[in-house]
Amino acid sequence: MNENVDNESNGRDGEDYECYICHHKLSVERAIPFAGGIICPRCLRKLLLPTLLILVVVILVIILLAIF
């Protein structure tokens, strides 16, 4: 497993992928497959945090309605 990771990291010289949102070049370590595309960790966080926030708000509303 570790050997594979090392080979993968060393085999490419860093910038083989492109984020489908910000179009920045990415190294293997930062290129995350998501929904059939490649995305950088920063854009993925930006994409998912609002979803997480909406879900937390939904849960809070449910809890509040259940209490009062």
Add this chain to the structure above:
Amino acid sequence: MVEEIYLEINIIKNLFIGRYSRNYYKRYILPISFSIFFTLLIISRIAFPGFYSITTNAISDLGNPILNPFPGWFFFSLAFWSMAILFPPLFLYLHHRLIKIHKIEATLGTISNFVSIFGMILLGIFPNLPEIMTIHLIAAVLSFGGLGLAITFYWLAIIHDSIQKAMRYHHLGIVMILVIITFLLAAISFLGIFEISSEIFLIDIAWLLNYPFWEWVLFILFALQLFFIGLIIPKQFS
């Protein structure tokens, strides 16, 4: 002339089976489908006599001929029947995209969506009248359960590779966000379907709010998820 008709039939067929571009999904299919469905539902709500609250009135109350006399209940039934035509183009588009990423999750999601459509058609046929309440609640569980499972499977197909890679390269923040979102989605869906199911057997196991409220929560959450999943899928796959 014959060729033109054949071409038009082909275009309609491709739209119905979800073979179109992301722009089409974003600009036409999603807004048109949602507009038709919600307009019919809103008309049904406007026609509803008296007070209507989402914490005490089920969605199905809009389709009850006693609580919502003609034409109110008819617009409710039309809204759910329209889903048989409006919904397949939406989820088959997602299916064609997601099957290229993960075949099993995408297929299970799409089967669940077909179960959900069957439930929605039944919801339009069998209102929540006391004599046919059991079949109505079974239809509700099929439609909500199917939709909940479908969206969970589609979501799993989307994040399957992300989680593996994020764990391998120690992007712990991303792993946490993905796991928490998946857990919350599954928890809300499971709890909601459980609460709705508890009404079928008239067992007093509903411990958190009434099933009408859960119907509305799941309904809005699933619609938002469908919208979100469609938008995050990139134009072209890498």
